[in-house]
Amino acid sequence: MNLLYQLTNFLIGTCLASHACVIAERAGKEDFIFTRSKCTNCKQQLSLLDEIPLVSYLMLKGRCRYCKVHIPCEYFLIEFLGGFAFCKIDFSSISGMNTALVLFSLLLAAISDYQSKEFDVAFIVPAFIITTIHLLVNFKKISSVDLIHFFPIFALFVYEIFKNKLGFGDLLVYLILALYFSPQFANLAFLVASIILIILFKTDELDRKASVAFIPFIYIGVITQLLYK
Template sequence: MIYPFVFILGLIFGSFLNVLADRLSKRKTILGRSKCDSCNHELAWNDLIPIVSYMMLGGKCRYCKASFSIQYPLVELFTAGVFVMTWYVSTEQLLLPRSSVLIHIFHMAIAAVLIVMLLADLRYQIIPDEMQIALLLIGFLKIMYVGVVFGQSDILQLMQMVGQHIILGVAVMAPLLAVFLLTKGRGMGFGDVKLTFVIGVILGMVSGYLALYIGFVSGGIIGALLLVTKRGKRKTKIAFGPFLILGFYVMLFFEPEIILFMSRIYGF
């Protein structure tokens, strides 16, 4: 079975993506060994085994006994779960003429980038440009690969496809860009605007708008719950990126089901 391997791979990547989100958000180099935040001691390889090291050390640094955040094992488990679900859904939703491991790899790469974006925005309300560019490049590669699989091997045709997707990205980005300009950045961050462009490039216009719809609805629900439970106020800032990421992920893998569901509700 491939899924235990994918789960373990997710645990390993979860540890790396956690560090990547922190270092990119703090503008630190992504190179170099991990260190304890309290004593600054470099962590050995046996301190960094996903889940196992945290449990064996009781969630504490081997050297200074300071407690590690529970977020580390939680992110590792979350990433493993996302990887397994992504692989499974990619297998079920694959509509290409022949099964392709490359498509699975593209989807896993997209999932990994989205997790880094999610962590960075939740912690620091920043969506690193490096991840936006990485996601865009993965999207372009997938678009061209699918074109080749369907027989469009001419380079001009492939470039035309990419150009069309760029136009769709601009169309999806336009409403949020207008909100950003009208509110002078008070309504949302420019990182969210850039993310909608990438979403439009990869998903297209209809699915891109539906991803935004899911993002706005889910964000509104969470905002309302925070108000009702008095855990937030009307002026409490809520990162919008995680909800956009949720909408993007849902539409990427459940596009036919969501479009069918929406058409039944709204009759389009």
């Protein structure tokens, strides 16, 4: 039963991730709620079968059904990671729904950051609201250990931002993770993200002189923490 529960959540996660891609691409440009998805090349409206996460990409062999243009594999990867991000969420509880909204907001930021090296702060406003309420409700539960884990990393972030080595968006994401989940959770997520980046730099998969979208790697770190819990 637990496996079926997680599989169902995985499928829900792929759907949410697929819609997150649409929102990140259309936000501020066109309607992403009531209009159907379409090919970005030929503008042909996609059928329902073409919109099934993961499956449609594999069935179409990564190409548009109509114009045969290659569909970026990033879409498949985002849907795949989205499935794992939500597979342990309890959608039947208020806390689970809050966590899902936080994860969805961060996913929007990660996709936008990957595509344009920046993101609209409006994407994470829901996460900030939920985090603020969570902090107010659980303020008395904050321990000295939490503060020890939080303040050194927070100070390091501020220092790196002043040196223009990190973006302000990275700090906002850290605050959401640290205050909603825990400072330990946030630190480990950022540690995983940093390790992945170091490996990619060492293998020359990334240009060391170019700016790097860090939030997608943070999101992968978040997923590892959620799966480990």
